[in-house]
């Protein structure tokens with residue numbers, strides 16, 4: 063009840079959403095890209111992703127986050143999947159922020175199944191885009207047609223990651239600037255952050271909000287006090303670096319708009335979540351999504367399509383990897 067009340071009675075102009083028209087489609091991307099070369103692609107991906115999700119539900123957040131990290135660093139090109147014996151690939155950067163192994167495993171399983179039916183045809187980058195859509199849908203989230211036709215990168219460098227991924231300590235101006243560099247708007251930022259309606263975060267990511275916000279005010283006052291108490295219980299002062307909590311304390315495994323009602327109630331886990339409500343630049347968008355799951359779903363789908371257009375490799379910039387963790391050469 064209380065949760066709903068603080069976010070009702072607002073009518074954000076429809077213009078907010080109209081302002082997020084996607085940029086023109088890169089000529090090479092199309093949902094029908096593999097229509098003749100691998101007609102069963104989407105059902106193979108769906109089947110394998112469902113199988114993996116049936117084994118472990120953390121597949122959902124892990125696979126979704128992996129796609130975001132891949133796209134933000136040099137584009138959606140599966141560079142994040144490369145396993146380097148020298149530990150100098152994208153996934154080895156500190157900023158990979160403990161990407162969960164189940165995301166990698168999902169893509170590798172799907173790729174193996176796709177290779178059996180359509181050898182050498184479908185890129186790992188496209189499989190990541192399809193799998194990210196499928197896990198959202200399996201968690202009761204929106205569905206969208208995925209544009210396809212990406213090639214896989216020929217390089218993957220740890221040093222490329224620095225400064226490309228947002229930090230949980232960032233405020234709206236910093237987040238907006240980082241997203242703007244990728245042509246992602248404020249609405250895209252708020253919508254994509256809604257991915258934190260599923261998944262986990264380690265205590266070490268937000269402990270400073272609980273214990274060392276400032277000298278006179280140790281706990282961030284934008285936390286709901288009861289929530290802060292619960293978090294302190296789960297994450298004591300000298301917590302290890304393994305303990306994690308649900309990012310959406312209300313509906314942790316469902317892809318829904320509760321993330322936004324949470325923000326209205328001080329239940330945003332990271333600074334980067336809660337500021338979307340405290341900052342007047344983004345608060346109307348948070349309220350809109352809290353009030354309309356449909357508006358959130360539409361905006362999320364659109365923002366994921368835009369995210370999927372970043373840094374697409376074509377021609378001699380890429381290849382179709384045989385296995386997603388290694389270059390062909």
Ligand code: HEM
Pocket residue numbers: 122123124126127130159160161162228229230231232237251254255257258260261262263264265267334
């Ligand atoms: C807006 C800026 C963002 C920041 C600062 C941020 C930061 C983080 C951090 C620090 C974690 C916890 C990692 C850990 O402790 O293991 C996390 C988890 C997660 N993030 Fe984000 N993120 C952002 C945007 C996004 C976007 C755009 C998506 C996807 C569209 C996303 C999807 C996820 C998911 C699904 C998880 C849970 C991962 C899991 O349970 O394995 N995040 N994020």
Ligand SMILES: *[C@@H]1O[C@H](CO)[C@@H](O)[C@H](O)[C@H]1NC(C)=O
Pocket residue numbers: 109110112113116
């Ligand atoms: C996943 O689990 C659901 C529910 O138990 C079941 O109906 C479905 O057949 C399973 N799918 C796969 C691919 O294992």
Ligand SMILES: *[C@@H]1O[C@H](CO)[C@@H](O)[C@H](O)[C@H]1NC(C)=O
Pocket residue numbers: 085243244245372373
């Ligand atoms: C952003 O849009 C501009 C203008 O359409 C384009 O030139 C630029 O390449 C885009 N940037 C990214 C990262 O897609």
Ligand SMILES: *[C@@H]1O[C@H](CO)[C@@H](O)[C@H](O)[C@H]1NC(C)=O
Pocket residue numbers: 303
């Ligand atoms: C986690 O803590 C252990 C033990 O203190 C340490 O060896 C390890 O390097 C830490 N891992 C990370 C990712 O910081």
Ligand SMILES: CC(=O)N[C@H]1CO[C@H](CO)[C@@H](O)[C@@H]1O
Pocket residue numbers: 153154155156158159160161162163
């Ligand atoms: C999933 C994964 O590969 N995570 C890596 C992130 O980077 C650290 C080193 O900074 C590795 O230890 C992890 O294995």
